[in-house]
């Protein structure tokens with residue numbers, strides 16, 4: 001299995017356009033600290049890639065990776081993109097707005113999503129009717145049992161529900177445990193598994209089981225501790241109340257991840273998270289637990 005880490009930031013990115021907090025100011029002063037919105041690219045088979053979530057940064061994310069670009073070789077079809085589709089973990093704007101950027105897709109695009117996510121993006125966000133005149137979006141069901149990324153691919157993708165939290169624009173929609181899921185990517189050829197959970201509202205038994213059998217776990221690293229959003233002054237709610245278990249403190253995920261057999265990396269860092277500063281002392285604590293922070297442009301092959 002081959003994965004490209006396209007971005008590792010929570011909503012707004014690092015820096016966020018309207019923010020000059022220490023994290024955002026630090027990223028402006030030190031471009032190496034910049035992080036695009038959290039996303040992965042997964043190779044379904046040679047020359048065919050699927051994005052995990054389509055972010056507002058999708059354009060630069062594709063351009064930064066030659067594997068995702070059409071070939072300019074003589075005789076090659078200059079409009080044939082290796083990007084075949086998108087798999088959605090949820091319907092949040094930061095994970096879905098990039099679908100609109102794919103309107104030029106000549107051969108259409110596959111989007112795999114759970115039923116509530118598909119309905120929200122098509123009907124409430126309006127991307128169904130909006131994109132119809134431009135390209136063909138082929139919606140495919142994402143479920144717990146898993147489906148091949150596409151015909152002929154050894155990679156199967158399945159959903160592990162992690163939160164019933166709906167996006168604000170879909171507040172009137174029905175509750176459903178599949179509003180936000182972790183993705184289980186399993187290579188039937190090598191037997192290796194990656195679990196991708198950019199949002200984790202609670203540590204369920206199903207998530208524990210999936211995490212325990214994964215070779216690599218990408219986990220929700222939005223907030224370092226539960227009070228961070230309140231302390232930073234941008235929310236009255238704690239991290240947990242916002243649907244993100246913090247890294248440390250009561251309910252923190254670090255000690256649970258440290259007990260897993262696989263490699264664990266935090267992703268989806270909010271701009272208030274001290275881990276955005278590579279010199280922050282919090283990195284030492286993570287290292288003591290054997291945990292990592294994912295970086296943009298990281299390549300994972302297993």
Ligand SMILES: [Zn+2]
Nearest residue numbers: 019021024271
């Ligand atoms: Zn900021």
